[in-house]
Amino acid sequence: MTSDFTPSAIGVIGAGIMGEALISALISSGVAPATITISEKREERARELMSKYEVHSAELLANVASAQVLLLVVKPQDMAGVLEEIKGALNPDALIVTFAAGKKIDFIASILGGKRSIIRVMPNTPALVGEGMAAISSGPEVLPAHTHFVRGFLEATGQVVEVEEALQDAVTAVSGSGPAYFFAFIEAMVSAGIDLGLSQEVATQLSVQTMVGAAKLLATSDKSATTLRENVTSPNGTTAAALASFSQDELGKIVNTAMRAARDRSQELA
Secondary structure: OOOOOOOOOEEOOOOOOHHHHHHHHHHHOOOOOEEEEEOOOOHHHHHHHHHOOOOOOOOOHHHHHHHEEEEOOOOOOHHHHHHHHHHEEEEEEEEEEEEEOOOOHHHHHHHHHOOOOEEEEOOOOHHOOOOEEEEEOOOOOOOHHHHHHHHHHHHHEEEEEEHHHHHHHHHHHHHHHHHHHHHHHHHHHHHHHHHHOOHHHHHHHHHHHHHHHHHHHHHOOOOOOOHHHHHHHOOHHHHHHHHHHHHHOOHHHHHHHHHHHHHHHHOOOO
């Protein structure tokens, strides 16, 4: 990782699935495991990650007090309580990186007090396999080197974009919650395949690989999704029949309504 900002102490608060993905990303990007300290309530989970990644573990306030970078990987509903607990121990010059949906930079700064360097990130779960999509927004006190550092380790989990914070709720609706839409669609395809006579194993393999292949084709092609869809759709053919059914059931409206619901819930979490 090339950066003018090279922290010697990184604290990770919350070491669940996403917390582990971030630990792995930090190490993959060149951060020494010895500089990473986790705070995790579940002792067994903390021991598991210490053994797997050779990171340290510490009580919350001790970890916060020494951290030059603090990754807050906590649930939105827990954020206010955690911030109140740590604000007295936090290094005033620490870079704070938050991964909680809906919680704005101003909200975090108002609880912590003072001028704080805060970066807000919306990741998603494919980060676990290096195919994540993360969007970052930097607060007014954040230095370019801070943004470079955060972008650098997030790129080890997949792709990264920078957006204005006002767009983070829309990002949540598209990529943050997006994997669940995909999984729900696969569930529906598998169920339909079984209804058509396929075994669950075969229906699952057909559905999953079709989606993997289609996504890779779209990602590597210079053609739009619209063009690729049209290329598969022969007039009066089988695909046309399926797409006509989608259109009749207003698939576009269903997706739009669902994503607005996700966006609105993100706003409610603020």
